[in-house]
Amino acid sequence: MEKVRISSYQLFILVVLFELGTAILFNPGGLAKQDAWIANLLGLAAGLLLFWVYYRLFRYYPDIPLTSYAQKIIGKWLGSIIASLYIVYFLYQSSRILRDIGELLITTLYNQTPLLVLNTFMLFTLLYGAFKGIEVVARVGELCFPIVYLLAISGFLAILLTDIVHLDNLKPILENGGGIILKTVVRSTLNFPFGEMVVFTMLLPYLNKPKKVLHICLGGVLLSGINITITSIINIAVLGVDLFIRSPFPLFNTIRKIELSTFLQRLDVFFILYLIVAGFFKLYLYFYVAVVGAADLFKIKNQTKLVLPLGTLIFFGSITIASNYAEHIKEGISLIPYFIHMPFQVIIPVILLIVAFFKHFKSSK
Structure with missing residues (x-):
């Protein structure tokens, strides 16, 4: 792996x-x-439990990523196939996220700009970050993190100061029963975003203090899960249930309703700024672990040689992945959770952990 910490x-x-x-x-x-x-909170709880699976695998193999220990656990041949599938999964997710960012920018601000142009600019930034490496991007994250939270707190206060929050929109609670909530957890909130922590199975060996992994990651997941839950409460309270479920970007519609007197309006720019910052880090990590995994699997010492070809691959993937945004969203709701996220986030890691447990138990005997 790259010699960085x-x-x-x-x-x-x-x-x-x-x-x-x-x-x-x-x-x-x-x-x-x-x-x-409620579905977000239950998804958070399930996500914390799922991360424990990733953590236990890391404890068994603290110095190598998932693409390496998959081969150690289930054998060279089958493990290489699993590693290859994970690389494809990370690249596919990179393409989807790049498409998400482009479509969001077109919908919210650049409605006369072709998707090809927006994705090209984002790709250049992504490639530059990949050439610099995870250590440099982690330092950039230290600079961006306060900005993101300052925007979030400012937006939250602005919403509270305006008369647009109606908590009655949250009633009646459990109107449709608990079954639909559990279905939502399995179909949506577990794998998006909490199950996506499978990405960090490729990054944890970079940590300079491995003993702190569990507390750090659980704390990060918990904080982000609480933020997502609060955001969903605000969106429902401001927009109402009907507009909330019909809106492709409910937070954007919520922010557009903020009007403080005549001097504080049109806060869309804060939404766009958050989108570019947070969206870039999510895109970058998915792409970076794909590069790391490919370099590890094919024993390429200089992983920067893979940045340009893999970057070109996800760029064309983001354009051709769906003919329009409606088709892109439909795939993400009806197909991706069951046939892609569930195997790579839940089924394969659990199987790997079970096999690794028995192998280590047998060797300790």
């Missing part, structure tokens, strides 16, 4: 920015309607 604080920041990423812009849990915040 990141601090505990930098890892915490990367976890929070990655988890918030694009999740806070959409409406995870929207299937549960006014109970979306």
Whole structure:
């Protein structure tokens, strides 16, 4: 692996920015309607439990990423196949996130700009960060983190100071029963965003203090999960249930309703600024672990040689992944959770942990 180290604080920041990423812009849990915040909390609890699986795998193999210890656990041949599939998964997710960012920018601000142009500019930034490495980007995260939270706190206060919050929109609680909430957790809030912590199975060996991994990552997931839950409560209270579930970007619509007197209006720029900062970190981490995984699997010492070809691959993938945004969203709701996220985030890691446990138990005997 690349000879770099990141601090505990930098890892915490990367976890929070990655988890918030694009999740806070959409409406995870929207299937549960006014109970979306409950689905988010249950998804958070399940996500914390799922991260324990990733953590135990890291404890068994603290110096190598998932693409390496998969081969040690289930054998060279089958493990290489699993590692290859994870690389494809990370690249596919990179393409989807790049498409998400481009579509968001077109919808909110650059409605006359072609998607190709926006994705090209984002790609240049991504490639530059990949050439510089995770250590440099982690330092940038230290600078961006206060900006993101200052924007979040400012927006929250601005919403509270205006007469647009109606808590009655959150009632009746559990109107549709608990079944729809559990379905929402399995279909949405577990894998987006909490199950995406599988990305950090490729990054944890970079930490300079491995003993702090569990507390740092659980703290980061918990903080981001609380923020997502609060955001869903605010969106429902401001927009109402119908507009919340129909809006592709409910937070954007909520921010547009903020009007303080005649001098504080049109705060869309804060939304765009957050989108670019947090969205970039999520895109970067997915892409970077794909590069790391490919370099590890194919024994390439200089992983920067893979940055340009893999970057070109996700760029064309982001353009061709769907013919329009409606098709892109439909795939993300109906197909991705069951056929892509569930195997790579839950099923394969659990199987790897079970096999690793018995192998270590047998060797200790």
